[in-house]
Amino acid sequence: MALETMPDGPVVENPAMDKGPDFTQRAHAALIDPGLRRNFRRAMDGLMEKRAAQFADPVAWAALRERGAQARAAALARLPDLLEELEARCAANGIQVHWAETIEDGNAIVLGILNHHRARQVVKGKSMVSEEMHLNDHLAAHGITAIESDLGEYIIQLAGELPSHIVMPCIHKNKDQIATLLAANIPGLGYTEDVAALTAAARRILRDRFAAADAGISGVNFAVAETGTLVLIENEGNGRLSTTLPPLHIAITGIEKVVERLDDIPPLLALLPRSATGQPITTYVNMITSPRKPGEKDGPAAVHLILLDNGRSRVFADAQLRDTLRCIRCGACINHCPVYARVGGHSYGSVYPGPIGKILTPQIAGLDVAGDLPHASTLCNACVEVCPVKIPIADILVRLRQEAAQPAGAATPAVKGAGSRRHIAEALVWTVWRWVYAWPWLHHRATRLLARIGNWIPARAPLLRAWTRNRTRPHFAGQTLHERARRAGIDHE
Amino acid sequence: MSDNARSRILARLRAAAPGPVPPRPAWTPPTYLAEERRARFIAMIEAAHAEVHEVDQTTWPVRLRSILANKGVRRVMTAPTTAAGQQLAAVWADLADAPALIAYDQPVEVLKPVLVRDVDAAVTMTRGAIAETGTLVLWPSPAEPRLMSLLPPIHVALVEEWRIADSLAALMADESWAAAMPTNAVLISGPSKTADIEQTLAYGVHGPKELIVLLVRDQEAGAAAV
Structure with a gap:
């Protein structure tokens, strides 16, 4: 490939997760890792270009996006x-529905179903909700092996990492790193950077896992209330295999993924992969409406x-916050985020990185x-x-x-942990700021004072230090704006 | 536990102020003229790495034999009770050195080892196709099960060109899908692929490595044009 310039980036297996307890520290570690930055920059540039080509007609894009946003907003308006x-509908079709309030409940339900069917070997299609639940760890603790079958998820499972992107989980890794990892884990595979050979080796290993699996676990892209249909999209076929070959299929979804009608699916499908x-469109759009019916020769019972x-x-x-739940997990916000492109997915320290993760x-x-x-x-917007369902991310x-x-x-704050980042000093600064701007005579005196002595305040002074750590110290003009205006003959007072 | 969880989740959702249901905005999926439709379908599915061959309703099994011979295919899975499966079996029976036919005539529990490893290709019919995205529409059935289009390394799909619809939205509306969804409906737009390693495309990661579309000519329309 022409873009292949990857000489000496440090091989960091777990780029940022170990490098600090908060975003700032992990982001700092990621920013000084040139290999990581190259991996992300190249990937994001390619993704942005390809998306733009898909929505070249602004009129068609606007109309389609309006319809997609409406489908999601209408679904949330009638969610219960x-x-x-x-x-x-699912029950009538033979799909058993379970409700889980917490991830602990969800994990317990999955485990209960697997135990009921005596399932010990599980293959998984890509599912962000199962990442959110840390389902694999829970199953492993109970003696059940869950193998990720999406190639990217398989790679990061081998590496013992978390996804760094919701659509492309191992986007932070380059070919050398993946070649080394697969050579160490797939018997008979030597080190090769030939992507076709790496893919073929993974196919061979995972094909056996599919054949041996007692159950398949998948996520859901859209659940259609009208027909009780689960819609799953993917390129690899591992999602279809996970939901077709094993005798048991467990689908997990957040409660927000429901849409009202089957005819909401075409506009959403026209938005998501693009x-x-x-x-x-993705290679496969898999619509599941029931278990195997009598006479059918395959599919889970x-x-x-x-x-x-x-x-x-x-x-x-x-x-206002409800609009967060419109998300269809396309990752466009991530691909276009200037912060994500520079710090990578692991800096966020959570399953959902980038702008959608931030809200x-x-x-x-x-x-x-x-x-x-x-x-x-x-807040660059x-x-x-690019959000195909018009989530007001910046406002949120x-x-x-x-x-x-x-x-x-507050007795019932709108957000869990509200008020937890309130600092007395910061609150005091803003209170003073509010007074200064509410009273013209005070503003006049305060700005005049700063114009005279502001430049004498040391850059490392308390409060100011938080700003000057990464930025140039502000320089105060010798006169206030009001003084200069008055000198210029403008006076409305 | 689950019942309580259900009622608590629904109670929390109901306690929230219901939002206004926004009206459906006008959105129309693209439409194509008759001559564009076929060309669009071919261009789109070829761009997704599928191979398209135009064939006749009667002679396609002969054509398919030579296509598969070039690929070294020796064992082909068919649906023995479908029209395509029967036609293929009848024609290939008379052909020297045609690939062996393996019928998907038993449950997967019996056929799994063969399906997973021992078949080179499978031939299925399609319910239709979509021009906008270059997509095959399959509703697998007891006669033609789900795994045929998924496990073998080569998937051969027969598409009757008069069944190409403009868009998924038009197809769903025209055929009233919402009234009777099948166990599984699947849209296929090319062979299985991945770009998980450095955004480099690789085919056949889990499903078929090759997708061969046999586009069956509309002979009546052809005759009228002549």
Whole structure:
């Protein structure tokens, strides 16, 4: 490949997860890793270009996006009713529906179903919700082996890492790193950078796993209330295999993935793969409506659907924050985020990185746990411009910053952990700022004072230090704007 | 536990102020003229790395034999009770050195070892196709099960050119899919692929490495044109 210039980047197996307890420290470690930055920069540039080519006609894009956003907003407007309709339709079709409030509940339900079927070998299609649940660890602790079958997920499972992107989980790794990893883990495979050979080796290993699997676990892209249909999209065929070859299929989805009608699917399908990877459509669109019926020769005899809440109903409660749940997990916001492109997915320290992660993770985990994420943004609005379902990500980021700095003590705060990032000094600064701007005489005196002595304040002074650590110290003009205006003969007072 | 979880989740959702249901905006999927439709389908599915061969309704099994011979195919899986399966078996029976036919005539539990490893190609019919995205539409059935288009390294799909629809939206509406969805409906747009290693495309990661589309000519339309 022409783009192949990857000489001496450090081979860092776990680029940022070990490099600090918070976003700032992990991001700092990622920023000084040239190999990692090259991997992300190249990938993001390619993805942005391919997406732009798919939506070259701005009029068609606007109309399609309006319809997609409406399909998601309409589904959320009727969410409880649609979930009941979905449950009833699935039950009528023979799909068993389970409700899980927390990830612990979800994991227990999966384990219960597997135990009931005496399933010990499990293959998984790619599922972000199962990552959110840390399902593999839970199953391993109970003696069940769950093998990731999406090639990217398989690679990071071998590496013992977390995905760094919701669509392309091993995007942080380059060919040398993957070649080394697969050579060490696949018997008979020597070191090769031939992508076709690496892919063929993974096919051979995973084909046996599919054949031996007692159960398949998958995510869901859209669940159609009208027909009780689970829609799964993918390129590799591992999703179809996971949901077809083993005798048991367990699908896991967040409660927000429901759509009202089957005819909501075409516009959403026209948006998702094009936004995600710039493909007109994924290789496979797999629509599952029932388990194997009498007379059918393949397909799982039992299909289960787990509806996971895990904080989503709390997000739903707030009219503004609710829009977070429109997300169809295309990753376009991630691909276009200038912060993500530079710090990579692991810096976020959570399953969902990038802009969508910055608004979703703090709401699910709490601002007390992930309150730094809403600040990992320049509010440049690139994510908002490309979001195919028009999630106002920037507005929600600002709202979460406000919630985090609220005075603590509200009986039912809109966001878990609201007020946890309130600092007395910061609050005091803004209170003073508000007074200064509310009273003209005070503003006049304060600005005049700063014009005279501001440049004498040392850059390392408390409070100012937080700003000057990464930025040039501001330089105060010798006169205030009012003084200069008055001198120029402008006076409205 | 699950019942309580259900009622608590629904109660929390119901306690929230219901949002207004936004009206459906006008959106129309693309439409094509008759001559564009076929060309669009071919261009799109070829761009996704599929091979397209135009064939006649009667002679396609002979054509297929030579296509598969060039690829060294020796064992071909068919659906023995479908029209295509029967036609293929009848023609190939009379051909010297045609690949061996393996029928998908038993449950997967019996056929799994053969399906997983011992078949080079499978031949299926399609319910239709989609011009916009270059997509095959399959509704697997007891006669033609789901794994045929997935496990063998080569998938051969017969597409009758008069069944090419403009878009998925048009197809779903025209055929009233919502009224009777099958166990599994699948849209296929090319062979199995991945770009997980440095965004470099590789084919056949789990499903077929090759997708061969036999596009069956509309002979009546052809005769009228002549």
